[in-house]
Amino acid sequence: MSENFAELFEESIKSAELNPGTLITGQVVDITNDSVIVNAGLKSEGNIPRWQFVSATGELEVAIGDDVEVVLDMVEDGLGATLLSRDKAKKAAAWRFLEKAAEEKETVIGVITGKVRGGFTVEVGGLSGFLPGSLVDVRPLRDTSFLEGKDLEFKVIKLDEKRNNVVVSRRAVLETEYSAEREALLDNLKEGAVLKGMVKNLTDYGAFIDLGGVDGLLHITDMAWKRVKHPSEVIEIGQDIEVVVLRYDEEKKRVSLGMKQLGEDPWVNILDRYPVHSKLSGKVTNLTDYGCFIEIEDGIEGLVHVSEMDWTNKNVNPAKVVSLGDEVEVMVLEIDDTRRRISLGMKQCKGNPWQDFSAIHKKGDKIKGLIKSITDFGIFIGLDGDIDGLVHLSDISWDEKGEEELQSYKKGMELETVILAIDSDRERISLGIKQIEQDPFQEFLASNDKNSLVKGVVKEVDAKGAVIQLNDNIEGYLRASELSRDRVDDARNILNEGDEIEAKFIGIDRKNKTINLSIKAKDDDEEKAVLSDYSQQNASTPTLGDIFKNSMEDK
Incomplete structure (x- = not known):
């Protein structure tokens, strides 16, 4: 045993009663895989679990020959061994340290280790303390992850060793630091000043920046010239950034900051x-x-x-x-x-497919394509360039109504059509199916002049008149009033379905594509012709008076 240790031991014996819980000094005499052997000058050496001498990083804190403080747990157990505790000695030292810091209002170093209801756990001086959420900062923080696991300064505001209760405050430290910094900063704060600060908090509309005693708001629209959906795209909590003062309300002590203004506005020129x-x-x-x-x-x-x-x-x-x-x-x-x-x-x-189509095709060209869709107003045909052309209902058939003709077409069918119009600016191509063939109505008009006689078969008849089938594609209409020079109240009294008739072509209904007919007009024409012939015949035959007159003149 060294003289120094002997002196220390004698001193500790004199100054303290050797009762359980007494803090004494001993010397490390041996270290095993499981224990640290400490000689405290008692009847026997104490075996202390090795883990009580291991630091938070996993390193052994003592070596053989080191003097250490320990707490006497038991002078002698039933087996004659002395029980010592290094862990309790550390806690006792920590309590003395925190009591002194609280009394002298000094700051202590601690680490936030986790979250609990109402606040956080803090390891400070080897003890576990409580940091209320309201005392983390001078203003509420939405995210505190940037503070966790770091050495931070705290002030001890409450101690109760019996209840093992330690309460600390980081806010108290910041308020003390900020008071002087705040006054100095506010005295020199002006628009256009470039400052450094730390990101304290992020919100959907921006970020609060700690300028050192004063918080400023960096709005999301002032973070970058580009569009920013959330501040976290540009900055993160705990990050040190450079900002410029945009506005300062001295009365309300509000500071508006900007980041993008530190660079050139990309919208210029x-x-x-x-x-x-x-x-x-x-x-x-x-x-x-x-x-x-x-x-x-x-x-x-x-x-x-x-x-x-x-x-x-x-x-x-x-x-x-x-x-x-x-x-x-x-x-x-x-x-x-x-x-x-x-x-x-x-x-x-890319190339405009409508213009490309227009450059290759022209009005009147015939073109084939597959039916892509059928609607109430027509048929869409797929064309080259992944574009569509429309066959309107009115351009499907010369004979039938478009709605009825649609029944015979199905998606995927290939059709031949005629280009009726190309409007590349409006991206429209009009196509026709019926135009593949000559309009039978126009063919009829070309073959039959107005006022000529035409023949047909009664297709339908009612009181007002009759529909006359003139050929396979053309119909005419014969009104009851055009059946005879005599009054006809009901056409059915004169005509029956299937009757063959001859009538005069007296007019055209272009909207309905029908020929207006008249038997009465035909009869009138025939009567006029007979009278005309009769008049001509009478004019060439001499009367008895003419013969008598001519004979008298000869005499």
């Missing part, structure tokens, strides 16, 4: 850099139901509206065309530098 109709590449940064946003340079985004993504699919799902992070080629369609909006187009970087 943007019209010179990106002329309308120029093509460029950009990255997809956001997808919406109405389009996608493209970043063409840092801080500058443009919108490709869904209608500008594809020439043919107007209701395209943007997510099926592009993905976040994709590099795409776009064309500048419009720039509103006042409202800071750019309209971009993707389809304009």
Whole structure:
């Protein structure tokens, strides 16, 4: 035993009664895998569990020959051994340390180790303490993860060794530090000043920045020139950043900060850099139901509206065309530098299929395609370039009504059509099926002049008149009033279905494509012809008076 230890031991014996709980000094005389052997000058050496001498990092804190403080648990147990505790000695020392810090209002170093109801657990001076949530900072923090696991300064505000209760405050430390810093900062705070600060808290609308005694608000719109959906995209809690003072309300002590203002505004001279109709590449940064946003340079985004993504699919799902992070080629369609909006187009970087079609085909050309869809107003035909042409109901058949004719067409059928019109600007192509053949109505008019006689068969008859089938495709109508010069109250009294008739072609109903007929007019014409012939015959035969007159003149 060294003289120093002997002296220390003798001193400890004199100054303390050797009762359980007494704090004494001993010397490490041996270390095993499980225990540390300490000689405290008692009847026997004490075996203390090795773990009581291991630090938080797992290292052994003592070596043979070191003097250590221990607590006497039992002078002698039933087996004649002395029980000592290094752990209790540490706690006793920690309590003395915290009592002194509380009395002298000094700060202590601690580490936030976890969350509990109402606050946090803090390891301070080897003891576990409680940090109320309201005392973490000078203002409420939504996220405290940046404080956890770090050495922080606290003030002890409550101690109760009997209840093993330790309460600390970080807010008290900050208020003390901030009071002097705050006054100095406020005295020199002015708009345009560039300051350094730490991100304390994030919200949906921005971030609170600790400037050193004063908090400032960095609004989300002042974080970057580009669109920011959430502050966490740009900064994180605990990060040190540089900001500029945008506004300072001295009366309310409110400070508005900016980050993007530290760099040059990318919208300056943007019209010179990106002329309308120029093509460029950009990255997809956001997808919406109405389009996608493209970043063409840092801080500058443009919108490709869904209608500008594809020439043919107007209701395209943007997510099926592009993905976040994709590099795409776009064309500048419009720039509103006042409202800071750019309209971009993707389809304009590809060939316009409507113009391509117009360059190859012309009105009157015949073209084939498959039926893509059938609607109430017509048939859509798929054409080259993944575009559609429309056959309107009125252009399906010369004979039948379009609604009835639709019944004979099915999706996927191949049809031959005639191009009726091409409007590449409005992206419309009009097609016709019936125009493949000559209009039978026009053929009839070309073969039969108005006022000529035509023949037909009674197809239908009612009181008002009769429908006359003139040929396979053309019908005429014979009103009851045109049946005879005599009054006819009911056409059925004169005509029957299947009767063959001859009538005069007296008019055209172009809307309904029917020929107006008249038997009465035919009869009138025939009577006039008979009278005319009779008059001519009478004019060439001499009367008895003419003969007598001529004979008298000869004499």
